[in-house]
Amino acid sequence: MNSPAHSRSAETGSIAGGVMSLNRMIDPMRVFTRASGAYMWDETGKRYIDYHAAFAPYLLGHGDKDVDEAVIASIRRSESLMGAGTTPWEHEIADLLVESVPYLEQVQLTNSGTEAVAFSIRLARAATGRNDVVFIQGGYNGWMDSVAFNLMDPASTFANHRGGEEHSLRPISAGMHTSTPQGAHAVEFNDREAMQSLVETGQIAAVIVEPVLQNIGIVKPQPGYLEFLRRLCTEHSTLLVFDEVKTGFRHALCGYQSICQIAPDLSVFGKAAANGYPLGVVGGKAEYMAYCCHPDAARRVLIAGTYNAHPFVVAAATATVRKLKDRGEEIYTHLERLGEQMESGLRALFAKQDYPTTIVRVGSAFVVYFMDHEPVCWSDIARHNDAERDVRYRKALIDSGVFHFPVTTKQGSISFAHIQADIDETLEITEKVLEQLN
Ligand SMILES: Cc1ncc(COP(=O)(O)O)c(C=O)c1O
Structure with missing residues (x-):
C-alpha cells in the first residue's frame, strides 16, 4: 500500500482529510482502482466481493x-x-x-x-x-x-x-x-x-x-x-x-x-x-x-x-x-433468493459461536448485529451491540476479500450482479474468519 495516492497524508496531500467525502474514511486506508459487477479491486490487484456497494446505490451491480x-x-x-x-x-x-x-x-x-x-x-x-x-x-x-x-x-x-x-x-x-x-x-x-x-x-x-x-x-x-x-x-x-x-x-x-x-x-x-x-x-x-x-x-x-x-x-x-x-420479477426474485441464502448461511455459521448475534434482513439488505435480539431502535443497539467485535469481524472479512464497510452496523447490500457462487464464497470466507474471531 505504498502508492502515491495512499502515501499522501491527510495533512499534507491535496485532499483535505485525505479522502473525498469524509464518510468514506476507513482504517486502514485502502486505494481502490476499479469495480465491476459484484466486485471491486484495490491498487494491488486484490479482488473483493463487494457488499458495501458505495453505501448501497449499486442495486444492479457496478458498471451495469x-x-x-x-x-x-x-x-x-x-x-x-x-x-x-x-x-x-x-x-x-x-x-x-x-x-x-x-x-x-x-x-x-x-x-x-x-x-x-x-x-x-x-x-x-x-x-x-x-x-x-x-x-x-x-x-x-x-x-x-x-x-x-x-x-x-x-x-x-x-x-x-x-x-x-x-x-x-x-x-x-x-x-x-x-x-x-x-x-x-x-x-x-x-x-x-x-x-x-x-x-x-x-x-x-x-x-x-x-x-x-x-x-x-x-x-x-x-x-x-x-x-x-x-x-x-x-x-x-x-x-x-x-x-x-x-x-x-x-x-x-x-x-x-x-x-x-x-x-x-x-x-x-x-x-x-x-x-x-x-x-x-x-x-x-x-x-x-x-x-x-x-x-x-x-x-x-x-x-x-x-x-x-x-x-x-x-x-x-x-x-x-x-x-x-x-425485468422486475427476475431481478427482485434473484435478490430475494441470494438474500435468503446469505441469511440462512450466516445464521448457521454464527449459531456455532459462543457470543450472541442476530441477523436481520429485508430482501437484498442484511446485517449481523452482535447482540442477542433484533433491535428496535438506535439506543437498543448502542446499549447492546458489541461494536468492537463487529468492526473486528468486518476488518477480517475485508482482509480475506469480502468488503463490508468497516463501521459497526453498516448494512450489507447484495446486487443483481452477485451470483450464487459469490454467496457460497462469502460464506466459506466467513467461516474461516469466524474461526479466528474471538
Ligand atoms: C436514508 C438516507 N437519506 C439521505 C441520504 C443522503 O443522501 P446523499 O448521500 O446522496 O446526499 C442518505 C445517504 O446515505 C441516506 O442513507
Missing part, C-alpha cells in the same frame, strides 16, 4: 451495461446540459417515476439525497407554515444543518434518556450554527409516545422517517408503527416524509411504501434510483409539490440547481428504472 450504455448513448446524442427551459428526457424520467411509484404524483430531481431531503423540508415548512421537523435518532438524512444531528451516538452520551421522550440534540458536525434554534427534534425509531408528544404540539411541519431504518443496519418498523405515524401526522396536519434514499428501488420498484402500503405526503429517493449515478428525487402529493410554483411569490419554494436533471444522470436513472420495471 444497460445503464452505462444509456449514459454513453446520451453523450453521443449530444444531450448536453442546457440550463434553460425543459428537455424531453427530464419529462421521460419524471413520467417513469410517477408511473412506477404510486404515491408520487409529481417529482423534482436533485443531485443527491441530501438536497432532496432539504427540499422536502422546505416544502413541508411552506405548506404548513411551521418550522419544526422530527427525525429519527440513528437515522441519516444527509449532511445539511437542518438534520445533521443524533447519528450513532455512544450510549454514554444519552445515559439519562428515557423511552417516550425526545433526545437532546447532538450535532454530527462542527461548524453548524449554534445560536439559532434549529427546530429539529430527534426521537427513537418505534417510540410512539415520544413522537406523539411532539406532533401533538401542532408545531411540527414534517416527520422525516426511513420506513426501514437502514443507516444502522436494518431496523424494522414494529407492527403498526408506520400506520401510527400516518394517522398521527394526518390528525395534526403534519407532513409525513418517507426518506426512501436507501429503501427505495432496493426493496421494490415502487419503494418500501408499496410494501407497507402507507402513503407518505412526500418521499425522497436517491442511490439505487440511478444505480450509482448522482441522483436525488423529491416527490409526492401534487398539492405539496405545487409549492415550487405557488402563485404567491412569498409562499413559493425554490427548488434549483445548475446540475439538476443532468442528462447523463437522467439517462442512467431512466435505464435503471426501466430495467427494474421490465
